[in-house]
Amino acid sequence: MLDTPQRHVVFADSLDGAIEALARGASVMGGGTWMMRAERRGEPLPASVVLLDRIPALTEVMVTDRAVTLGAGLTHAAVASALKGLSGLEGVVAAASGSANPAIRHAATLGGNLATADFSAADLAPALLVQGAEVELATGGGSRRLPLEAFLADRPTHLAHAILTRIHVPREAAASAHARLPLRKAGDYPVAIVSLARLSGGGWRIAVGSVEPVARRWTALEAAIGDRPVSPDEGARLAAAHMDFDGRDGVEAEGWYRVTVLPALVKRALDALEGRP
Ligand SMILES: Cc1cc2nc3c(=O)[nH]c(=O)nc-3n(C[C@H](O)[C@H](O)[C@H](O)COP(=O)(O)OP(=O)(O)OC[C@H]3O[C@@H](n4cnc5c(N)ncnc54)[C@H](O)[C@@H]3O)c2cc1C
Structure with missing residues (x-):
């Protein structure tokens, strides 16, 4: 038996x-x-x-000029198709449409991507950090919102009695881009990710995923660039000069390698922002 x-x-x-x-x-x-x-x-x-996939509210998308709200049950593929063509959200579309492989993108959810505490290579985490996104959590006592950054820093505590229901994305970016480095082929986890957004009100948000255990903003580089435009080559130079990451060792790559490729990924993301492949 x-x-x-x-x-x-x-x-x-x-x-x-x-x-x-x-x-x-x-x-x-x-x-x-x-x-x-x-x-x-x-x-x-x-x-x-x-299972959450029979709850219609969790796959809703709301788009206005000021904000986008995404249900946590949307798949990566659904996120990419809902946001395609929306100015400022190009980086989120690139993250959702470039992660994993087509079969996974049609099954894996936005909520799962952000909620998995021990998954460092989540593409949507840095892409949404640079958008200044907030997450909405539902518990028996009601709903509350908190910045994505605070959520990522302590997911087990925030999710102990809660369900991640929605992601709120203010439309503050004039343009955004997402550059990822898988080592062998498209379906592999990226060893390093750089997302960046040029804000309509001036300034930049830049975030790094997969290098440290949890994705985070690269505030030293944001401050070094300030409010001005930056060329891809200058961005890469500033990235090398303001490196403050402690790379994690993992099966796909060692920590030093993840850190070393970051200036090249900054350049690649800035190239993408300027419309260069
Ligand atoms: C071979 C392979 C390659 C992949 N490559 C990539 C990649 O390159 N980039 C990338 O970003 N992703 C990649 N992924 C996908 C990644 O596993 C998922 O995007 C994500 O981390 C899990 O999403 P899910 O909906 O399947 O979550 P699940 O497996 O269903 O759940 C994962 C965790 O999240 C929790 N959870 C899920 N939804 C919620 C919610 N709404 N509220 C609270 N907690 C929740 C669960 O309890 C669980 O702890 C890959 C997956 C595979 C199998």
Whole structure:
């Protein structure tokens, strides 16, 4: 007789139902692309999961001149197609349409990409950091919003009794770009990521993913560039001069390598911003 553990799956059709299941000990499952590989990482699969894909509110997209709101249940492919052609959001489109491979992009969700605490190579994290995005979390007691940066810094605490429901993106960028470096082929995790946004009100936001355990803003480089335009070559020079990353060692690359490629990725992102491939 096979000794298979009992697993419990809740197909929630409302947010309240999902929150109830969470309170009963279920783990939230988005696209399952990370969770279903738990055993390959030597982790147990959760005994009970709640699926969110029957909750219509979690796949809504709202676009105005001032902001975009994205449901956390949207897949990477859906994010790319919803935002395509919207000025200032080019970097998010590049991140969502360039991550992983087509099959994964049609399953993995925006919420899962931001919520996975031990996944450093998430493309959407730096792409949304440079947009000044906020996340919305729902609990039994109501909803609250907090800056993406604060959320990323302590996901296990923020998600202990909460579901990530929406991502709010203010439309403050005049243009944005996303440059990633997978070592071998398109489906591999990127060893380093640089996202940047030129803000309509002046100044830049620049963020780095996959180099350290958690994506973060490169404030030293933002300050060095200031309010002025910067050429791709100058951007790369300033990046090398204001390097303050402590690269993580991992199966795809060692830490020193992830840091070393950053100036080239800054140049590549600035080239993309200027419309050069
Ligand atoms: C071979 C492969 C290559 C990949 N390459 C890349 C890549 O290059 N770049 C990239 O960005 N991604 C890549 N991914 C995808 C990555 O795994 C997912 O984007 C993401 O991290 C998980 O999304 P998911 O919806 O599948 O989450 P799941 O696997 O369903 O869940 C992951 C975690 O997030 C939690 N969670 C999910 N949704 C929510 C929510 N709404 N609220 C609270 N918690 C939630 C779950 O409880 C779980 O802890 C790749 C995946 C694979 C399999």
